[in-house]
Amino acid sequence: MASLVLGVSLLCHAALAATQAGAAAVEVQPSPGRFLFWTPAEQRFGYRNMERIFPTRVVSRGTAAVFELPRAKGELAVNFVHHGRPLDTATFMRDTNVEGLLVIDHGRVLLERYGPDLTANERWTSWSVAKSITSTLLGAAIQDGFIHSIEDPVTRYLPELSGSAYDTVTIRQLLTMTSGVRWSEDYRDPCSDVNQFAHLSEHPGHSILDYMAGLQREAPPGTRFVYKTGETDLIGLLVSRVTHKGLADYLSEKIWSRTGMARDAVWALDARGSELSGCCLSMTLEDFGRFGLFFMNGGRAGGQQVLPANWVSEATHWEVRGDTANLGYGFQWWIGVDQTYQALGIFGQALYFDPRHELLVVVLGAWPSASDKERFAERQAFFDAVGKAVSLASPARDFPTPSPLSLP
Numbered sequence: 001m002a003s004l005v006l007g008v009s010l011l012c013h014a015a016l017a018a019t020q021a022g023a024a025a026v027e028v029q030p031s032p033g034r035f036l037f038w039t040p041a042e043q044r045f046g047y048r049n050m051e052r053i054f055p056t057r058v059v060s061r062g063t064a065a066v067f068e069l070p071r072a073k074g075e076l077a078v079n080f081v082h083h084g085r086p087l088d089t090a091t092f093m094r095d096t097n098v099e100g101l102l103v104i105d106h107g108r109v110l111l112e113r114y115g116p117d118l119t120a121n122e123r124w125t126s127w128s129v130a131k132s133i134t135s136t137l138l139g140a141a142i143q144d145g146f147i148h149s150i151e152d153p154v155t156r157y158l159p160e161l162s163g164s165a166y167d168t169v170t171i172r173q174l175l176t177m178t179s180g181v182r183w184s185e186d187y188r189d190p191c192s193d194v195n196q197f198a199h200l201s202e203h204p205g206h207s208i209l210d211y212m213a214g215l216q217r218e219a220p221p222g223t224r225f226v227y228k229t230g231e232t233d234l235i236g237l238l239v240s241r242v243t244h245k246g247l248a249d250y251l252s253e254k255i256w257s258r259t260g261m262a263r264d265a266v267w268a269l270d271a272r273g274s275e276l277s278g279c280c281l282s283m284t285l286e287d288f289g290r291f292g293l294f295f296m297n298g299g300r301a302g303g304q305q306v307l308p309a310n311w312v313s314e315a316t317h318w319e320v321r322g323d324t325a326n327l328g329y330g331f332q333w334w335i336g337v338d339q340t341y342q343a344l345g346i347f348g349q350a351l352y353f354d355p356r357h358e359l360l361v362v363v364l365g366a367w368p369s370a371s372d373k374e375r376f377a378e379r380q381a382f383f384d385a386v387g388k389a390v391s392l393a394s395p396a397r398d399f400p401t402p403s404p405l406s407l408p
Contacts (some may be wrong), residue, residue: 018090029053029100036187036195036370043347043366044117047099048126049265052280057248057275059256059283061264067260069109069286070312076103076110076393087217090115092382096375100124100285100364101343102347105357105390107293115367123266123282124364127345128280130267131168131232134333135175137247137293139311141255143299146242148158150175157238160209165217171219171238173333174231176319181212182217183228185323187346187370208233225320225329229278232332236277247275258301259294261287285364292351292360316353325376340383344371352383357390 029219030042034051038046046053078089089111093101118124141147144397148170157171169179186192197211203271205381212230236247243250248267256265265287268280275281283291285376294300299307318328318335324344334342343351348365361383367375
C-alpha cells in the first residue's frame with residue numbers, strides 16, 4: 001500500500017507541474033491526463049469527442065425505432081430577474097456557457113436550443129450526472145434479483161474491502177455518501193483524492209479497490225455526508241460484479257435499448273477496461289431527455305418495470321443534507337426542499353426534475369471551472385423561472401392526449 005500511495009503522490013505532483021506549464025498554451029486536442037484542467041478550447045472539443053480522447057465502451061441503442069419526442073406548439077418564453085438583472089433564455093445561455101438546453105413538460109418539448117459548439121446529433125459528456133445513472137443501474141440490479149437489499153454490507157459483494165474503513169458500511173451509505181470514510185473532492189488540487197483517483201484510472205497496475213481500502217474512517221457510518229466520486233466507482237464495480245456485465249452493456253440491456261434512444265452512448269473506461277462509474281457517459285441532448293422521461297415514469301419502459309416500483313421515490317428522498325446550496329442528497333441525486341431533484345455534473349451539467357409539473361430540464365455546459373457559485377445560482381434561478389412559466393402556460397397549452405411518459 002505504501003508503494004501505491006507514493007506512486008499516486010508522484011503522479012499528482014507531476015500533474016500539477018504539467019498544469020502550470022501548460023496554462024498559457026491553447027490546445028484543441030486535449031490531453032487526457034489533464035481533463036479536470038482543460039482550457040476552454042479543449043473543453044469545446046473534448047466534451048463532445050470523449051471517445052477520441054479516452055478509451056470508451058459503446059452503450060448500444062439496439063435496433064428499436066427512435067422515440068421521437070412530442071413537441072408543443074410554439075416555444076416556451078422564459079423571462080426572469082436575477083440579482084436585479086432582467087434575463088431571458090438567450091442571456092442565461094451566454095452567462096452560464098450553455099451548449100445544450102432542453103425543457104420537457106408533460107412529455108412534450110417546450111424548448112430546445114443549442115450553443116455554438118454542439119448540434120442535435122452530437123454527444124456531450126455527463127461528468128457526474130453519470131452518478132445518478134449508475135445509481136439507477138443498482139436499482140435495476142435489485143429488480144433483477146442480483147442484490148438482496150441496500151441494507152446489505154458492501155463487503156458482502158466486495159469482500160476485498162473487508163478489514164478496511166468500509167467494514168460495516170452498507171450499500172445505502174454508499175448511495176448517500178455517508179460512509180464516514182475520509183475523502184477530498186477538491187478538483188482544483190491535483191493532489192486531492194479525486195485527482196489521485198483519476199490518475200489511478202490511467203494505470204492498469206493500480207487497483208481502485210486497493211485505493212479505497214486504504215482510506216481512513218473519520219466518522220461513524222451514516223452520520224456525515226462527504227461527496228466522494230470513489231464511492232460511486234464502488235457502486236459501479238458492485239453492479240458489474242453481481243450482474244457479470246460491464247455497466248455499458250447492462251445500461252444498454254435495461255434502458256438504452258428499450259427507450260428509443262436516438263444514438264448509442266459511449267462510456268469512458270479506466271486502464272483496466274471498467275467504466276468510470278462516477279462520470280463521463282456521453283449522449284445527445286435529447287437522449288439525456290429520454291433517460292429523464294424513463295426515470296420520471298417510475299423506471300418503466302416497454303411495458304416492463306425495470307426498476308423496483310418504489311425506487312424513484314426512495315432514490316429522490318432527502319436522506320441527508322448535502323454540501324451544495326440548499327440541496328439534500330438521496331441515492332446519488334441532489335434533492336430540493338420543494339420536491340424537485342437533480343442530477344448534477346461539474347462544469348455545468350444538470351438534469352432538473354419537478355414532478356409536480358412533470359417537468360424536466362436538461363442543461364449541458366462548459367463552465368470555465370469545475371464549480372462556479374454565480375453560474376450555479378443563475379441556473380437555479382432559471383429552473384425556478386421555467387417552473388413558473390410552465391405553470392402559467394399550461395392552461396393555454398394544447399394537450400389532447402395523456403402525457404407520453406410510457407416509452408416504447
